[in-house]
Amino acid sequence: MDLEWYLALLLFGILHIVLALMLLQDLAGRNKVIGGHKAPWAILIIFITFIGSLLYLVCHPQIFYGEE
Amino acid sequence: MDKPDASQISLPAPIRHDAYRGYILLSMLVFCILFYYLGEIIDLAGWEALRWGFLYGVHDVHRLLFMAPIVYAGYVFGVRAAMMITIIALMTFLPRALFISPFPDPLIRMVIFTIIAGGLGYLTATAHQEWRRCCQLEARLLAEKAAMLTMLEAMTDGVVVIGPDYKIRLANPSMVNHFGEGVGAYCYQYLYQRDKPCRNCKMPGVIAGTTEGWQYHFPDGRTYDVLASPYVDLDGTICQLTTFRQIKPAKS
Numbered sequence: 061m062d063l064e065w066y067l068a069l070l071l072f073g074i075l076h077i078v079l080a081l082m083l084l085q086d087l088a089g090r091n092k093v094i095g096g097h098k099a100p101w102a103i104l105i106i107f108i109t110f111i112g113s114l115l116y117l118v119c120h121p122q123i124f125y126g127e128e
Numbered sequence: 129m130d131k132p133d134a135s136q137i138s139l140p141a142p143i144r145h146d147a148y149r150g151y152i153l154l155s156m157l158v159f160c161i162l163f164y165y166l167g168e169i170i171d172l173a174g175w176e177a178l179r180w181g182f183l184y185g186v187h188d189v190h191r192l193l194f195m196a197p198i199v200y201a202g203y204v205f206g207v208r209a210a211m212m213i214t215i216i217a218l219m220t221f222l223p224r225a226l227f228i229s230p231f232p233d234p235l236i237r238m239v240i241f242t243i244i245a246g247g248l249g250y251l252t253a254t255a256h257q258e259w260r261r262c263c264q265l266e267a268r269l270l271a272e273k274a275a276m277l278t279m280l281e282a283m284t285d286g287v288v289v290i291g292p293d294y295k296i297r298l299a300n301p302s303m304v305n306h307f308g309e310g311v312g313a314y315c316y317q318y319l320y321q322r323d324k325p326c327r328n329c330k331m332p333g334v335i336a337g338t339t340e341g342w343q344y345h346f347p348d349g350r351t352y353d354v355l356a357s358p359y360v361d362l363d364g365t366i367c368q369l370t371t372f373r374q375i376k377p378a379k380s
Contacts, residue, residue, distance in 0.1 A: 064235060065226070067235075068222060068225070068226050068235060071218075071222070071239075072219065072222055075215050075218055075219050075222075076219070078215060079212065079215045079216065079219070082208070082212060109219075110216075110219045110220075113216070114216065117154060117212075117216075118154050118158075121150025121151055121153070121154055122150065123150075123212075124149075124150050124153065124201070124204075124205040124206075124208075124209040124212075125150070125205070
């Protein structure tokens with residue numbers, strides 16, 4: 061693998077961590093989640109990169125209202 | 129009936145965005161992602177009729193679509209949402225840059241675009257938040273002015289606000305009862321029927337910050353205790369707030 065690949069992987073990893081932390085913070089402060097349990101959502105966000113995060117956002121769009 | 133205690137009055141709940149705005153944002157994002165990989169989806173599904181050259185060229189134009197959800201997120205929801213959508217957009221671009229694009233420097237081009245789009249989203253969010261804050265402040269100021277006017281209307285003393293240009297900015301109903309309508313007129317015309325400011329005018333001292341008091345005698349026998357003090361109007365101008373208390377009525 062050349063340097064560009066490593067850089068891209070590093071970038072992807074950083075993006076995943078930043079996004080996952082934002083979503084996990086929201087998940088921790090949420091009283092109700094779809095399905096009733098938080099753990100599966102946490103696993104989904106951490107291990108299913110991108111798709112898991114997107115799925116969480118689609119199911120919990122209230123995450124955006126926090127800034128109001 | 130007892131007056132309700134101020135602490136017991138429940139304020140209305142703050143206005144929240146309707147849920148559909150979140151779904152609009154996510155729909156825009158999903159549409160952009162699908163459009164970005166439409167060429168690959170067509171290949172996968174074998175939809176020959178949709179195999180247009182546009183879907184297989186450089187994806188710089190296709191990426192521009194992501195500007196819409198990023199700016200929308202910034203405008204409606206704020207900085208955090210704009211950053212979140214920017215990160216998702218960047219993660220969407222990466223597979224094409226790494227595995228699909230046959231064109232030169234795909235990684236650099238998409239990183240540059242994402243930085244610009246994220247910056248625009250951030251600026252939109254900041255500008256909109258600032259605008260909303262200004263609107264709230266303006267509404268609060270107007271509410272305070274309305275409350276002050278209500279108080280002035282209930283006063284039995286005459287109250288008049290005079291600007292540094294000697295023009296009357298406000299006169300309460302009691303003042304109008306005693307002296308007639310005078311908003312917009314010069315104070316020396318309204319009160320003393322003169323053509324120019326009085327020689328011993330107290331206005332400069334009052335505007336400088338002192339409080340002045342004197343008695344004002346009318347030819348018909350009315351006497352008023354006058355108290356003038358500085359007052360900052362809503363536009364920031366230092367004015368003279370003058371109260372007139374009648375201490376002697378007119379001779380019958």
